[in-house]
Amino acid sequence: MFSPVVAMEDQAVVRNLVTAFEEEMKAHTAYKAFAAQAEGEGLHGPASLFRATSRAEQIHANNHARVIRHLGGEALADVPEIPVGSTIENLKTALADQRFEIDYLYPAFLSAAVSLMDTTAIRSFTWALEADKSHARLYSDAFARLSSNVNSGWARSRHDFFVCALCGYTAENPEAENCPACNLLWDRFETIR
Ligand SMILES: [Fe+2]
Ligand SMILES: [Fe+2]
Numbered sequence: 001m002f003s004p005v006v007a008m009e010d011q012a013v014v015r016n017l018v019t020a021f022e023e024e025m026k027a028h029t030a031y032k033a034f035a036a037q038a039e040g041e042g043l044h045g046p047a048s049l050f051r052a053t054s055r056a057e058q059i060h061a062n063n064h065a066r067v068i069r070h071l072g073g074e075a076l077a078d079v080p081e082i083p084v085g086s087t088i089e090n091l092k093t094a095l096a097d098q099r100f101e102i103d104y105l106y107p108a109f110l111s112a113a114v115s116l117m118d119t120t121a122i123r124s125f126t127w128a129l130e131a132d133k134s135h136a137r138l139y140s141d142a143f144a145r146l147s148s149n150v151n152s153g154w155a156r157s158r159h160d161f162f163v164c165a166l167c168g169y170t171a172e173n174p175e176a177e178n179c180p181a182c183n184l185l186w187d188r189f190e191t192i193r
Contacts, residue, residue: 014073016109024061025077034090044158052161052192056168060128095139127167130181162189
């Protein structure tokens with residue numbers, strides 16, 4: 001994982017970045033599969049949501065990979081086979097994944113990066129953490145909507161979602177002039193349907 005040029009103090013940060021990179025690649029792959037499952041169930045609204053979050057997780061993975069390479073490490077991930085359930089189950093799984101990253105993974109990695117004053121890693125972890133909070137909110141709203149009415153207009157039709165090209169923050173409607181997580185101009189968000 002490390003080339004001989006990786007400094008000792010960077011190795012712990014690189015190790016955490018590689019774990020985060022793997023998690024994000026797993027999420028990227030899982031949400032793509034969940035989108036296909038939702039399409040198959042005729043749940044086009046949740047399919048749009050999963051396509052947007054899949055793209056956002058890819059942005060997180062790319063950001064982590066850039067820092068890993070900058071620190072002299074290698075960004076490689078072995079993505080396991082992803083179990084796919086029904087869309088309502090997949091929303092629960094995705095929400096639990098995001099909660100794990102928000103509550104445990106990123107806070108732990110952030111505090112390690114802060115203690116080593118590694119600003120590029122701090123930024124990559126912070127952006128992923130803030131964006132994952134937006135995903136958790138969207139999953140929990142989608143779960144509530146599907147639980148109350150699986151045939152609503154929201155569930156049955158595709159929607160535009162807005163994904164920050166820099167940090168992966170995701171929203172259902174334009175919210176401000178700039179990304180609340182990384183400050184990128186909203187004009188530069190990607191629209192995913
Ligand atoms: Fe993420
Ligand atoms: Fe952003």
